[in-house]
Each structure stands twice: as C-alpha cells, then as structure tokens.
Amino acid sequence: MEYCGELERGLDRLAVSLPAAAVERLLQYLALLLKWNRAYNLTAVPPAEMVSRHLLDSLAVLPYLQGQRCADVGTGAGLPGIPLAIASPEKNFELLDSNGKKIRFVTQAITELGLPNARAHQSRVEQWRPQAGYEAITSRAFTALADMANLCEHLLAPQGRLLALKGQYPAEELNALPNRFEVEACHPLQVPGASGQRHLVVLRRAA
Numbered sequence: 001m002e003y004c005g006e007l008e009r010g011l012d013r014l015a016v017s018l019p020a021a022a023v024e025r026l027l028q029y030l031a032l033l034l035k036w037n038r039a040y041n042l043t044a045v046p047p048a049e050m051v052s053r054h055l056l057d058s059l060a061v062l063p064y065l066q067g068q069r070c071a072d073v074g075t076g077a078g079l080p081g082i083p084l085a086i087a088s089p090e091k092n093f094e095l096l097d098s099n100g101k102k103i104r105f106v107t108q109a110i111t112e113l114g115l116p117n118a119r120a121h122q123s124r125v126e127q128w129r130p131q132a133g134y135e136a137i138t139s140r141a142f143t144a145l146a147d148m149a150n151l152c153e154h155l156l157a158p159q160g161r162l163l164a165l166k167g168q169y170p171a172e173e174l175n176a177l178p179n180r181f182e183v184e185a186c187h188p189l190q191v192p193g194a195s196g197q198r199h200l201v202v203l204r205r206a207a
Contacts, residue, residue: 003027003051010056010192016063018087025086025113026055032112033077036105042077052193058083058140060189061163064200067135068092071155073125074142078106080165081138085110085118093118096128125151133157140165145173149181149203162203165189169199182206 004027011018030050037043045053058080065084068091072081075095085093095110095118097103106120121128135157139148148164156162161184166173174183181203189198 006051013192032109057191069134070136071134072138085115095120098124135160138163146176164201166199168197
C-alpha cells in the first residue's frame with residue numbers, strides 16, 4: 001500500500017503505539033484526502049509530504065493528550081482530530097470548523113473510516129455550546145494563542161488543557177497570553193520527515 005512504509009517508519013521514530021488496523025485507517029484517510037482534495041482544495045501540502053506533515057505531525061500530539069472528551073477546533077480537513085481519533089478509540093473527539101465544504105469532507109471521512117468516537121460540527125468556536133466541557137482542545141494553524149485562549153475558554157472542562165501545534169517557538173504569542181491562562185509546557189516536537197521547527201504549547205487556566 002502506497003505510503004505504508006513511510007508511515008510505519010515514522011511511527012517507529014515517534015515511538016507511538018497504535019491499536020490494530022490503525023495504520024490501515026490512517027492510509028485510508030490519506031487516500032480520501034487526496035481524492036477529495038482535487039475538487040475541494042482541502043490542503044496545499046503536496047502528496048509526497050502528507051504522511052509527514054499531516055499524519056505524523058498530528059500523531060506527535062498523542063503522548064500529551066489527556067482525558068476522554070476532546071475537541072479539535074479549526075479542524076479544516078480533520079487535522080489533527082481524525083488521526084488522533086484513529087489512534088485513540090477510547091477517547092471521544094468533536095471536530096469543529098466553520099467551513100461547510102471542509103466539514104462535509106470530515107463527516108464523510110468519519111463515516112467511511114468507521115470512527116464511532118468522532119463527530120464533525122460546522123460551527124464557529126465561539127458559538128459552539130457543548131453539553132459538557134472538554135479535557136483537551138487541540139488546534140493546528142488555527143489562530144494566535146491569545147485568541148485561542150479567549151475563543152475556547154468556555155469549552156474547557158475545569159482541569160482542561162489547550163494543546164496548540166505551532167512551528168517556531170511562539171515567544172511573542174506567549175507574551176500576549178491573557179493573565180487567566182498560563183503555560184503548562186512547551187514541547188519541541190521531532191516530526192519524522194518534516195523540515196523546520198515544531199512545538200506543542202500546552203495551556204491551562206491560571207491557578
């Protein structure tokens with residue numbers, strides 16, 4: 001299967017352990033993304049770079065994902081939400097985006113992949129009102145950290161965390177955080193096959 005070797009080598013380097021059939025599902029998701037991208041313009045990443053920049057980049061978050069209720073805000077084509085839902089069938093994921101075209105793809109992908117632990121919603125983050133808060137809220141290329149904190153604050157469970165994937169160390173964004181939030185950690189990520197820096201910023205409400 002195309003990209004299988006690259007994905008399995010990358011998972012080994014990440015030291016990520018996945019449930020049975022997860023690799024097959026991840027490759028199936030990639031195939032759907034490639035197919036739909038021709039008409040829907042879901043991503044500008046070249047096909048040769050999608051394993052690294054989409055799948056492995058998303059799965060690098062896995063060791064830091066806590067709790068059972070997770071949301072992925074500004075999910076776009078389902079990143080990092082769908083790879084994380086494939087890798088963590090015991091957790092529940094709700095994927096939010098205001099772009100109807102992208103959410104149609106995410107909804108179809110969830111159906112075709114058979115992911116009972118994932119749901120897609122077309123909604124702006126500030127207008128989304130879940131029945132209960134989320135223990136983890138992920139984002140990738142969503143918005144500045146201060147904006148993410150302000151927009152997502154009402155979605156957090158009492159001990160919830162915001163997990164933002166960033167490129168270079170976001171010093172200016174961290175300095176602009178509202179006082180209501182503090183940085184729990186900023187993890188440098190080594191994503192196999194990806195050039196440039198990657199960081200995962202973990203935010204929580206200030207004590």
